[in-house]
Amino acid sequence: MARFSRLVTITISPFEGYRALAEEVGAMPSREARARIVFGVLRLLFVIGAFVSFTSTGRLSPLEVLLAAGSYSWMPLVQALGVAAGARMARADTKLETLLALYFDGHGVWFAALLAIVSALLFSTNSLSALAYVAPIAVLVALVWGIVTTFALFRRGAGLPRGRAVVATSAFYLVAMGCVVGYYIAQGQLLPILPFAGGPK
């Protein structure tokens, strides 16, 4: 496992992976922990950019990767806010920069889902049919395992008891999703489409 990245370690074994990495990150100087955060954020944005480039053009186009990475730069901010909220709600003692460094190494299952979708599009003889099968399964697996990984972050990465780890995980998703929902409400895109919105037809 030492030959592979931290991403792989956490994806395959989130609880054990976070326990081991928490010791490692906790012991390192702040500068190194922050470097890991930066690396994790850039990796996340690169993968998103690559996904958008592959799905829209079928290839790894540098400008499309950059444009998409820039436009999704809000995502790591929202996620960091969620981690901070979770840690605060559960009264975690672990330093926030340690938790963030660990969190941004935990996206492996989502990266796997995105790569699976791209592979289905690029290598199948009927892209749309392949997508119809692969995408729902990939997203579902990523959702479930992503929640498990986030719980593992707070349970082993932050060393929280089970109950407080549940609180932290719930707070993470509430805050992160809340930011996204709040954006759509502020833009006037969500409330008008709700069936109970009322008003003239």
Next chain:
Amino acid sequence: MKRVPELVAAALLAVGLVGGACADPRPERPEVRRAGYRVLEGDFHVHTTWSDGMLTPTAIVRQASRRGLDVVAVTEHNGVTAGKIARAVGRLGDGPIVLAGEEITSANFHLIAVGLEHTVDPGGGSVAAVAAVHAQGGVIFAAHPVEFFWPSLVPIRAELDGAERMHPLALRERKGPWSYPSMIRFYDEATPRLGAIGSSDFHAGSVLGICRTLVFVKEPASEASVMEALRARRTVVIGTKGELVGDPEMVAALEREPYVPRTSDYAYRGEGTGDRITRAIGLFGVLIALLVLGKRRPKEAQSAAT
């Protein structure tokens, strides 16, 4: 030796990125004329990252060029900002004409408005929305007017400038109130005749322009001449069986001298062997990079730290 996997990942990524930069086709957009008009291929229903789309306004303009479109309207849900950004980007180059618009979206109706400067609030209802769009000099179409939306759309049908007659719903076999046959009926039963619109309703993937509108504009082709053509309902769409639907004079002109819209690689087939190889290498490079970059610190370094 220890760095070999990382170097391999970097090399694969570099090949993928160079290949992606080199093989980025922009089909020719030759000037075509029929019945004294210039024929433009357009997509008037497109979303961006400002709502639930996957591409930025800038990327949409580039993608429209890739798909051989002459004109594209960015029609964000209940907002024109994305459309105005895309229009500004479009004005910088010699690519497709870009129009700013909005998909006025409520639970009861979806209306595509093109040629807007200000957002139209759906809260006032469909009648008010139509009036607000016309007051700005824009045009307004029924978006995917399936039976589900008829209670709100049929009463205003006579005030609309057009309706989507071709949409990706045609590519699926949906039944019930969201069926493509019901969408066709809304257009076919309209009196007076509505402008025929074909749109991709683009959100993500490669399918921008997969359904498109042939717009017959007076020269020179410009934002203003496209708007004039849309107001005059001088449009034609090609149906699922190749039938021509729209302005009778323009349909007759196309029957006398057929026109085949530009093809596009929606299925990710690639432009030749080199392109196919480099895109596979690029994907493989991303995978290898994720597998090997960002390892744990060596045990001796961890011990030294503690």
